[in-house]
Amino acid sequence: MNFVKILHAYNRTHLYACGTGAFHPVCAFVEAGHYPLQEPVFKLDPQRTEDGKGKSPYDPRHAAASVLVGEELYSGVATDLMGRDFTIFRSLGRRPSIRTEQHDSRWLNEPKFVAVFWVPESEDPDDDKIYFFFRETAVERQQGLGKTSFARIGQICRNDMGGQRSLVNKWTTFLKARLICAVPGPDGADTHFNELRDVFLLQTKDKRNPLVYAIFSTSSSVFQGSAVCVYTMADIRRAFLGPFAHKEGPNYQWVSYQGRVPYPRPGMCPSKTFGTFGSTKDFPDEVIQFARHHPLMYNPVLPHSQRPLFLQASVPYTFTRIAVDHVTAADGHYNVLFIGTDMGTVLKVVSMAKESWHHMEPLLLEELQVFQDSSPVTSLQLSSKRHQLYAGSATALAQLSLHRCGAYGKACAECCLARDPYCAWDGTICTRYVPNTKRRFRRQDIRNGDPNMLCSEDPRRGSVPRKQLYGVEGSTAFLECIPKSLQARVLWMYQRTPDDPQQEVQMDERVVQTERGVLLRSVQRADAGLYLCHATEHGFTQPLLQLSLEVIGARQVVGMAPAEDPQLTAGPASRKVWYRDFLQLVERPPLGAADRACQRPWSRGRSLPPPRAHAGPPGRGHGEEPRKARRRRTHEGPRAERRPRSASPW
Structure with a gap:
C-alpha cells in the first residue's frame, strides 16, 4: 500500500511525489504536462525512484508537512517506523541535508506538523526563512496537569549550513514560539484553543508581510468549539526578537532569560544585512551552544486584535481546513474565508473592518453541505483566476464556485x-x-x-409569495420560513382576517419558534388565519412569505359530525378518541360493495352514542354496547366479521 503524502510542482514538466511505500517511504519524479499537438503526459519512471526517509512518513496516519523552495524540500516528518523520531529536514538541492537535534524534547516534543511556508525577510535572499506550524506536547506546562498541547510556530534560515564543531549537520538557527488563540475572559481566565488544525498564508502587496490565518479547536471535554485567528508577520518577528525561555530555580520553572545573549543573536541568518558572517559554520561556539539549549522563546505570538476573528461554539462540527481569498468590492477590499469542517460542510465568511482594521467583524454568508456522506474536508485549494474552490475528502473531490x-x-x-x-x-x-x-x-x-x-425603486419589492396550509385540531403544524440571509432576524405577524390589524405572534410553550419557522404543538381553532413572515436586518424589514392556515376539526376529518358539533370542544380525551378512529379507518383495506352498503350510515354523518371518556382496546366501539350487539343493530353480515382488526397503536 502506498499513500501519497508529499506532492509538489517541481518545475513546468515534473511533479515531485513521495509516499509511504508499504512502510518503506519512496519518492519519484512524475512527468506531467500538455504539449501542443500531443496527448497529455502523465507518467512515472520506476527506475528513478529514491529513498523517501526524512520526506514522507512511514505510517500514513502520521502527520507530515513540507514545502518545495527552488530545488530544496523542507519537511516536518517522523523519520522512523514507530513515529518517535520527529525532525525538520532539508533534502534535495545542492546544500547538505540538515535536521533538528535528535531525541531532545526542548526542540521537538511529539509534534504534529500542520503546514510549512517560505517567507522572505528582506531584499537579500540570504535572509529568507522557512516557518513551520505544528502542535506539540508543551515542555513548559505546569507540573501535575498532565500532557498539554500547545500550538507552535518554528523558524529556520534557508542558508543554514549547520555548525563547525557542534550541531554538525543540525540546524543552528532553529527557534520556536507559542501561538495563542484565546477568548479573553474575566480575571484572566481565558478560553484557549490549543489544537492547531490548518494554516493559510494570504499574500499581500508586500511579499515579506503576508497574513497568517490559522484555525484551532479545543482539547477540552467541557467546552467544544473552533476558532480562526489571524497573525501578522510583524508580531511573529517581534516574538522571535524577544527574550528566550530559560529553565532555572529550585523547581526548574520556565522564566525569561535575563543573562547576556551572545552575538550574533541566535536565530539570525548569516548575511550582509545583520553582520559579517558568511556562514553558520563561522558562528562562535557560544552562539551554537546557546542556540542548542534555548530553542524556545518566552513571549508568545498573539493574534490580531488579541482575540479570534471568527468563532463557532456548541456546533456539531469542528473546523478542519481554511482558504482565504482577497476580493475587491465597490466599497473596498475584503478577505473571504472558506472553512471546511469534519461534517463535510464549507462555511463562507467575510471579514470586514468595524471601525478600523484593528476591529474586524466576521459575517457568515453561507454554509454548504459539500459531501453527501458527511466525510471530513481534508483539503481546500482556491483558484482566484478560475473563481473556483476545490474541496477534497477521503472519498470525493468537489468543485465549488466562489x-x-x-x-x-x-x-x-x-x-x-x-x-x-x-x-x-x-x-x-x-x-x-x-x-x-x-x-x-x-x-x-x-x-x-x-x-x-x-433598492428604493425595486419593482419586485412588493411581491410576496403565498402558501396555503391545513392543520388538524389537536395535532401539530409547522409554519416554515427561512430567510436568504443568515444574519436576518425573523419576525412573525398574525391576522385573523385580511381586514384585521397585524399583531406579533407571541411565543410560549405551545407556540415555539425554531431556526426554520414556527411550530404549533397543539393546533387550536383560534390559530386559523394569516401568518406573515418578515426578515429584519440592519433596520430594514421585508416580507418573505404569507401563510394562510386553515384549521380542520377532528370530526370533520373522519366525516363523523358537522363542524358546529359541540362535542368538538368536549376535551382532550374525546379528541384523541376521534383521532384514533380516523387512523383505524385509514389503515383498513378498501371496502367492497357489501362493505360500502353497510357503511352508508357513516357517509351520511349519522350520530353515534356519546363517546366514552377513555379509549378502549382496538376493535371495540366507542359506545356502551358490546361489539356483537352493535353488529346486529347495524345489520353487518359475515363479510364484516371477517374484516381484520386494526393493528394501530392508537
Whole structure:
C-alpha cells in the first residue's frame, strides 16, 4: 500500500511525489504536462525512484508537512517506523541535508506538523526563512496537569549550513514560539484553543508581510468549539526578537532569560544585512551552544486584535481546513474565508473592518453541505483566476464556485442584504461583481448592507409569495420560513382576517419558534388565519412569505359530525378518541360493495352514542354496547366479521 503524502510542482514538466511505500517511504519524479499537438503526459519512471526517509512518513496516519523552495524540500516528518523520531529536514538541492537535534524534547516534543511556508525577510535572499506550524506536547506546562498541547510556530534560515564543531549537520538557527488563540475572559481566565488544525498564508502587496490565518479547536471535554485567528508577520518577528525561555530555580520553572545573549543573536541568518558572517559554520561556539539549549522563546505570538476573528461554539462540527481569498468590492477590499469542517460542510465568511482594521467583524454568508456522506474536508485549494474552490475528502473531490449570487434571491434588497463581495445587483438580477466593468445600475454595499438607499425603486419589492396550509385540531403544524440571509432576524405577524390589524405572534410553550419557522404543538381553532413572515436586518424589514392556515376539526376529518358539533370542544380525551378512529379507518383495506352498503350510515354523518371518556382496546366501539350487539343493530353480515382488526397503536 502506498499513500501519497508529499506532492509538489517541481518545475513546468515534473511533479515531485513521495509516499509511504508499504512502510518503506519512496519518492519519484512524475512527468506531467500538455504539449501542443500531443496527448497529455502523465507518467512515472520506476527506475528513478529514491529513498523517501526524512520526506514522507512511514505510517500514513502520521502527520507530515513540507514545502518545495527552488530545488530544496523542507519537511516536518517522523523519520522512523514507530513515529518517535520527529525532525525538520532539508533534502534535495545542492546544500547538505540538515535536521533538528535528535531525541531532545526542548526542540521537538511529539509534534504534529500542520503546514510549512517560505517567507522572505528582506531584499537579500540570504535572509529568507522557512516557518513551520505544528502542535506539540508543551515542555513548559505546569507540573501535575498532565500532557498539554500547545500550538507552535518554528523558524529556520534557508542558508543554514549547520555548525563547525557542534550541531554538525543540525540546524543552528532553529527557534520556536507559542501561538495563542484565546477568548479573553474575566480575571484572566481565558478560553484557549490549543489544537492547531490548518494554516493559510494570504499574500499581500508586500511579499515579506503576508497574513497568517490559522484555525484551532479545543482539547477540552467541557467546552467544544473552533476558532480562526489571524497573525501578522510583524508580531511573529517581534516574538522571535524577544527574550528566550530559560529553565532555572529550585523547581526548574520556565522564566525569561535575563543573562547576556551572545552575538550574533541566535536565530539570525548569516548575511550582509545583520553582520559579517558568511556562514553558520563561522558562528562562535557560544552562539551554537546557546542556540542548542534555548530553542524556545518566552513571549508568545498573539493574534490580531488579541482575540479570534471568527468563532463557532456548541456546533456539531469542528473546523478542519481554511482558504482565504482577497476580493475587491465597490466599497473596498475584503478577505473571504472558506472553512471546511469534519461534517463535510464549507462555511463562507467575510471579514470586514468595524471601525478600523484593528476591529474586524466576521459575517457568515453561507454554509454548504459539500459531501453527501458527511466525510471530513481534508483539503481546500482556491483558484482566484478560475473563481473556483476545490474541496477534497477521503472519498470525493468537489468543485465549488466562489460566488453563488443566484442563491440570494431575485430581489434587489435580498442581494444587498447578502453582503457578499462577489455579488452585486445589476438592475435585473443578483450577479457577479466585476470591478473593471462599468455598469450604471450595479449596486453593492458590503460594509452596511442597507437596501433603503440602493433598492428604493425595486419593482419586485412588493411581491410576496403565498402558501396555503391545513392543520388538524389537536395535532401539530409547522409554519416554515427561512430567510436568504443568515444574519436576518425573523419576525412573525398574525391576522385573523385580511381586514384585521397585524399583531406579533407571541411565543410560549405551545407556540415555539425554531431556526426554520414556527411550530404549533397543539393546533387550536383560534390559530386559523394569516401568518406573515418578515426578515429584519440592519433596520430594514421585508416580507418573505404569507401563510394562510386553515384549521380542520377532528370530526370533520373522519366525516363523523358537522363542524358546529359541540362535542368538538368536549376535551382532550374525546379528541384523541376521534383521532384514533380516523387512523383505524385509514389503515383498513378498501371496502367492497357489501362493505360500502353497510357503511352508508357513516357517509351520511349519522350520530353515534356519546363517546366514552377513555379509549378502549382496538376493535371495540366507542359506545356502551358490546361489539356483537352493535353488529346486529347495524345489520353487518359475515363479510364484516371477517374484516381484520386494526393493528394501530392508537
